[in-house]
Amino acid sequence: xxxxxxxxxxxxxxxxxxxxxxxxxxxxxxxxxxxxxxxxxxxxxxxxxxxxxxxxxxxxxxxxxxxxxxxxxxxxxxxxxxxxxxxxxxxxxxxxxxxxxxxxxxxxxxxxxxxxxxxxxxxxxxxxxxxxxxxxxxxxxxxxxxxxxxxxxxxxxxxxxxxxxxxxxxxxxxxxxxxxxxxxxxx
Numbered sequence: 412x413x414x415x416x417x418x419x420x421x422x423x424x425x426x427x428x429x430x431x432x433x434x435x436x437x438x439x440x441x442x443x444x445x446x447x448x449x450x451x452x453x454x455x456x457x458x459x460x461x462x463x464x465x466x467x468x469x470x471x472x473x474x475x476x477x478x479x480x481x482x483x484x485x486x487x488x489x490x491x492x493x494x495x496x497x498x499x500x501x502x503x504x505x506x507x508x509x510x511x512x513x514x515x516x517x518x519x520x521x522x523x524x525x526x527x528x529x530x531x532x533x534x535x536x537x538x539x540x541x542x543x544x545x546x547x548x549x550x551x552x553x554x555x556x557x558x559x560x561x562x563x564x565x566x567x568x569x570x571x572x573x574x575x576x577x578x579x580x581x582x583x584x585x586x587x588x589x590x591x592x593x594x595x596x597x598x
Contacts, residue, residue, distance in 0.1 A: 412468070419444045419451065420465040428505060432462065470530040473498050477537055487597050488588070490541055495584050498534055499567045503580050506571050535564050548596035563591055 412420075422443035427435045437458055441451040455461045480493045538560035542549065546556055566587050574580035592598045 415446070416454065416464070417468070419446070419454065419461065420468045423461045423465045424469065427462070427465075428508075437461070466530050470533055474533040474537060477534075481537075481541075487541060487544065487595060488592060491588050491591065494534075494537065494541075495567060495588070498564075499571055499584065500580065503571050503574065503577065531564065531568070535560050538563055542591075542595065545595040545597070549594060552594055554594060559591065559594060563587065 419440065422445075423435070423440045426439045426443045430439065435458065437451055437455075438448055440458070440461060441448045444451070451461075455464065477494050477497045480497065481490050484490045484493050535557075539556045542556035542559050542563075549556060549559060567584060570580055570583045570587075574583055589598070
């Protein structure tokens, strides 16, 4: 990705965070990025295309950040904490403050809903690798690292939208983490 594309996508993320997805226009994104609308349209056909690319950028950044932070984390428990902070907790307040947060939950774009699964796969792959360290413990419980990773990610991601407040989110994530550690024979 070139610098101009990254600037456009960062602008799209910023504008959508302030105005909401529905109210954001290509003109808003171009203005925030400091480019003309024709320049924006030369790279992206429409707002949905911009937002899909922005979702991919955010997902890639989370995967990179978690991967780097895991190098300093010594235990599976610490790595779960890092993952939850980077991939879930950090976005909770942002989502709650977005004017159109319900659009994100409902999958505002048909195209985006299908593509989102591909974006999330990088995060799930991180968890598969982490949980793969305890493959035998999981097999004894009739579960695979991939199954637990998908369950863990789907559950924790849904909490961003269903938790009432920060304390409730913390409680939900703590329960999920404890359950996961039991599955991994880490307690």
